[in-house]
Amino acid sequence: MLVNQFLFLGAILFCIGIYGVLARKNAVLVLMSIELILNACNINLVAFGAMWHANDVSNMSGQVFALFVIAIAAAEVGVGLAIVLLIYRNRQSIDVNDVDLLKG
Amino acid sequence: MFAQLATFAWTAPSIDYHALAPEIIVAATLVVLVLVDAFTGENSRWATSSIAGVGLLAALIPVVSLAYNGTERVLFGGAYVVDDYALVLKALFLLSAYVVILLSTNYIAEGDYYEGEYYQLILASVLGMMVMTSARDLISIFVALELISIPAYMLAAWRKRDAKSNEAGLKYYLMGVFASAILLYGMSLIFGITGSTLLVEIGPKLGDAISSQPIVTLGIVFVIIGFGFKVSAVPFHTWAPDVYEGAPTPVTSFLAVASKAAGFVALMNILFIGFYGRDDVYGPLIWVLAAVTMTFGNLVALRQTNIVRMLAYSGIAQAGYILAPLAVAGTSLAVGGEALRSVVLYLLIYAAMNLGAFAVVIAVARKTRSASITSFAGLFQYAPALTVAMTVFLFALAGIPPAGGWFAKLEIFRALTSAGTSGGYILATIVGINSVIAFGYYGRLIRVMWMDDAPDGDVAPIRVPVALKAAVVLTVGVTVIVGVFPGLLTHFTDPITLFSLAR
Numbered sequence: 126m127l128v129n130q131f132l133f134l135g136a137i138l139f140c141i142g143i144y145g146v147l148a149r150k151n152a153v154l155v156l157m158s159i160e161l162i163l164n165a166c167n168i169n170l171v172a173f174g175a176m177w178h179a180n181d182v183s184n185m186s187g188q189v190f191a192l193f194v195i196a197i198a199a200a201e202v203g204v205g206l207a208i209v210l211l212i213y214r215n216r217q218s219i220d221v222n223d224v225d226l227l228k229g
Numbered sequence: 230m231f232a233q234l235a236t237f238a239w240t241a242p243s244i245d246y247h248a249l250a251p252e253i254i255v256a257a258t259l260v261v262l263v264l265v266d267a268f269t270g271e272n273s274r275w276a277t278s279s280i281a282g283v284g285l286l287a288a289l290i291p292v293v294s295l296a297y298n299g300t301e302r303v304l305f306g307g308a309y310v311v312d313d314y315a316l317v318l319k320a321l322f323l324l325s326a327y328v329v330i331l332l333s334t335n336y337i338a339e340g341d342y343y344e345g346e347y348y349q350l351i352l353a354s355v356l357g358m359m360v361m362t363s364a365r366d367l368i369s370i371f372v373a374l375e376l377i378s379i380p381a382y383m384l385a386a387w388r389k390r391d392a393k394s395n396e397a398g399l400k401y402y403l404m405g406v407f408a409s410a411i412l413l414y415g416m417s418l419i420f421g422i423t424g425s426t427l428l429v430e431i432g433p434k435l436g437d438a439i440s441s442q443p444i445v446t447l448g449i450v451f452v453i454i455g456f457g458f459k460v461s462a463v464p465f466h467t468w469a470p471d472v473y474e475g476a477p478t479p480v481t482s483f484l485a486v487a488s489k490a491a492g493f494v495a496l497m498n499i500l501f502i503g504f505y506g507r508d509d510v511y512g513p514l515i516w517v518l519a520a521v522t523m524t525f526g527n528l529v530a531l532r533q534t535n536i537v538r539m540l541a542y543s544g545i546a547q548a549g550y551i552l553a554p555l556a557v558a559g560t561s562l563a564v565g566g567e568a569l570r571s572v573v574l575y576l577l578i579y580a581a582m583n584l585g586a587f588a589v590v591i592a593v594a595r596k597t598r599s600a601s602i603t604s605f606a607g608l609f610q611y612a613p614a615l616t617v618a619m620t621v622f623l624f625a626l627a628g629i630p631p632a633g634g635w636f637a638k639l640e641i642f643r644a645l646t647s648a649g650t651s652g653g654y655i656l657a658t659i660v661g662i663n664s665v666i667a668f669g670y671y672g673r674l675i676r677v678m679w680m681d682d683a684p685d686g687d688v689a690p691i692r693v694p695v696a697l698k699a700a701v702v703l704t705v706g707v708t709v710i711v712g713v714f715p716g717l718l719t720h721f722t723d724p725i726t727l728f729s730l731a732r
Contacts, residue, residue, distance in 0.1 A: 132421075139414055146407055155403060162410035166417045173421035186426045190368050194413060197375045201406055204379055208386050208398045215392050221403070224396045227471035 131172030138165035152209045152219040156202060163198045167191045248302040248311040250291035251319055252359050258284025259352045266345030274344045278334045281348040285327045285355070292319050307429050308366035314725040317573060318362040318494055325487050325580045326355040331700035332588055333479040340477075342387060350380035351483065358491040365502060367416045367426040370495055371409070374459070377491050378405050381484060385476040397475025401484075404458060404468040412455020418448035419503070428502040436506025449510045452499060453518075459492030460548045462518045463525040473541035478594065481537060482587035485544045490576045493551055500555060501569060501727040508559020516556035516652055520659050523549025527666040536590055537600045539670060543626060544583065546667060550641055551575050553656050557648035564648045566726060571640035574722050578637040578711055582625035585704030588697060589619040596691045602674060607683030612691050616678050618705050623671040625708045628664050633711040636718075638664065 138161050145158025174187015213219050246253070261284070262277055269276070295302075295316055302311040329351065337347050357376030364370045382405060386398020420426055422445055423434040435445060454465065461469040473481045504511055526546030533539040554568035590600065592615055597604040609616040625632035638660070645657040693701075711718050 135417075142410070146403075152399065152403075159403075159406050159410055162407075163413065166410065166413040169414070169417035169421065173417065173424075176421070177424040180424070184424060186368070186424075187420060190371075190417075190420065190426060193368055193372060197372065200379055201375070204382050205402050205406065208382065208395070208402050211386060211389050211395050212399055215390065215395055221399070224399055226393050226396050227400075227475050 128172050128176045131168055135165045135168040135172070138162070138168065150220050150222055152212065152221050153206075155221060156205050156209070160198060160202065163194060167194055170194065242305055245302050245304055247291065247298075248295065248304060250295075251288045251323070252356060254288040254291065255284060255323075255352055255356045255359060258287075259349055259356065262345060262349050262352065266349070275338060277345045277348050278330055278337070281352055282327055282330045284352070285323050285330065288359075289320060289323050292316055292323065305366075307427050308369050309360075309363050310365050311363055312725075313721075314569075314573070314727055315362040317721050317725060318490070318576070319359050321490065321577055321580055322355055322358040322362070322487055325490075325584060326351060326358075326483070328584045328588075328700050328703060329479055329483045329487070331696045331703075332482060332584075332591055334696040335694045336477065336479050336591060340388065342389065347384070347387065350384050354380040354384070354483070355487070358487060358494075361491050361494050361498075364495075365428045365498060367420060367428070367431075370498060371413060371416065374409060374412075374491075374495060377488060378409065378459075381405075381480075381488055384480045384483070385472055387477050387480060393475040394477065395475075397472045400468050401472040401476075404465075408455050408458030408465070411451050411458075415448045415451025415453075415455060418444055419452065422448065428499065431503040432505055435504060445507065446510050449504055449507060450514060452504075453496070453511060453514055456492055456496045456499075457518060460489050460496065460552070461545050462548055462552060463522040463545065466522070466526070466545050469545060470538045470541040473544075474535060474537050474600075478537065478587060478591050478600075481541075482584055482591075485540065485587070486580045486583050489544065489548060490580065493548075493572060493576060496555070497569065497572060497727065500558065501565065505559060505565070512556055512559050512652075515552055516656060519549050519552035519556055520656060521549075522546070522552060523660065523663045524666075527663050527670075530670045531666070533670070534602055535600050536602050536605065536674070539602065539674070540583070540586060540590070543667065543670070546663060547575075547579055547583075547626070549663070550638070550660055551579070553660055554641055554644035556656060557645060557650065557653040560648040560650060560653070564644070567644040567647045569727055570719075570722050570725060571637075571644040573725060574640050574718060575637040577718060577722070578625070578633045578708070581704050581707040581711070582622050582632070582634055585618065585701060585708060586622040586626065588700045588704060589615050589622065592691060592693050592697050592701065595693070596689070602677060603684065605674065605678050606681035607688070608678040610683055611688040615691065615693070615701070618701050619678060620675055621705055621708055623675055625712065627668045627671040629668075631709065631712040633708040633715075636712060636715040 142158045142161035142165060146155055149155050149158060170187045170191040177184045209219055262280055265277060295311060337344055354377050357373045361373035364373050382398055382402040385401045386394055388394035423431045425431055458465040523546045526542050526549060530539050530542035533542060551572055554571045558565045558568035594600060621632050625634035628634045628638040642657050645653045
């Protein structure tokens with residue numbers, strides 16, 4: 126199994142995620158795009174982790190790193206949805222283009 | 230699979246509790262705060278800020294005893310190191326968080342939002358910063374970074390019924406998470422090339438990885454972009470002025486000083502240990518970032534009318550100065566040492582002068598309820614002590630002796646010129662030109678405070694609470710004393726080094 130197939134998948138997910146963050150107007154969809162980027166990183170980490178693990182059985186850093194990333198991503202989304210909910214309560218909209226009180 | 234796993238001989242790592250004591254004390258204070266908040270009534274909530282402050286000061290005791298002891302402690306197979314560098318920065322984070330708590334006490338108590346949770350979040354963020362100073366592993370750096378940032382997102386959105394504060398929270402959150410996602414992608418590539426998450430092992434392997442140049446370059450660039458967001462380097466600065474304006478002002482001071490310093494600490498850990506052999510990649514990138522950041526920050530700061538936004542852009546410009554020595558750090562080991570020391574010194578002095586400036590802004594806003602620069606008019610007529618303090622901080626930020634900032638700038642120049650390369654000299658010239666531009670807006674504020682008349686002739690004095698007074702006195706004291714006797718600080722920063730592990 127070649128590792129670069131997984132890296133290719135990771136790179137595509139990463140690009141879709143970046144596009145989503147830049148182009149989406151809905152705050153929840155922006156959050157989902159960020160999750161895509163984080164999962165692209167997870168695919169990379171697990172693929173590289175498997176590659177190094179095959180060379181040296183004691184090397185599990187990639188898999189461990191991916192577990193940490195999954196846990197942290199969950200914490201991040203919890204906070205992010207709470208903030209989006211606040212915005213919705215105060216303005217009845219979660220369009221990120223409407224959030225423009227502060228500028229200059 | 231299980232048979233393979235069974236062949237590992239695994240013993241629990243021995244844990245050096247003395248080395249971890251500062252973090253343990255902060256974490257324990259955090260737990261105490263949660264319990265106090267849960268089991269006491271509304272009228273004893275004032276205790277939470279005192280407990281948080283005492284906890285932070287108590288955590289300084291093991292920091293001092295570790296520094297006195299002086300041995301370099303390496304924990305968890307090199308992933309966590311307690312050396313002079315880590316201890317100096319731990320002391321910086323503890324003290325600046327203490328000052329932030331002094332700034333917050335009355336501000337938060339007089340607002341109609343929760344008190345206990347505020348201090349819990351500050352302490353959680355400080356815990357992340359303390360871990361960051363010692364983190365020498367990609368995983369621990371990433372976890373520390375998120376431990377710093379996630380509470381900070383919530384703090385920025387603290388005034389939950391205020392649309393501006395919501396907006397600050399959302400912008401900070403989206404930019405922050407986006408940045409850490411990009412950073413993480415860079416880290417995954419670096420891990421893929423080297424097969425290790427330990428910076429000590431990454432260093433030599435990256436230096437030799439000439440055959441996979443593109444992926445190394447991509448990894449390093451993504452990691453630096455990720456930290457560029459955190460330290461608000463141009464062009465990744467767009468969140469900073471909005472978040473600083475929308476967040477409660479004590480939180481702004483925390484973000485502008487402690488959070489930014491933590492970003493630089495992480496950047497230094499990675500650059501000096503992990504990427505040090507690849508200055509052909511990061512050198513030019515950071516050179517451009519530094520030059521653009523300081524120039525853009527200063528030029529935009531010139532036309533600000535809101536003082537918090539002005540301080541935000543001034544902070545962006547200062548981030549450019551701090552980045553500058555890192556651009557030449559790879560020239561030689563001696564230059565690297567100079568650059569490291571100058572950045573740490575700048576972070577220490579920057580914390581004192583910037584926290585002080587925010588303290589005065591908070592004090593004045595208690596009366597004027599405004600953050601516009603015109604509301605500072607005639608400050609000298611009714612608050613001469615605050616005016617003198619603010620003038621000291623602005624002189625320090627502009628780099629005029631005797632206030633502390635001049636020495637920090639001098640060290641930056643020294644590091645840049647010690648490289649002896651044309652890039653270093655050009656960057657030093659850009660720093661010099663920018664210092665002159667910067668005096669334009671610092672000087673304008675000084676003129677408004679001393680020369681103009683108070684709006685509507687309102688010269689009723691400002692009532693400054695004790696905690697806020699203590700914060701101003703503390704920061705003025707540090708700024709002036711360091712400016713007059715810089716040796717007091719260099720005594721602590723001279724022995725620091727990050728190379729001992731890399732080679």
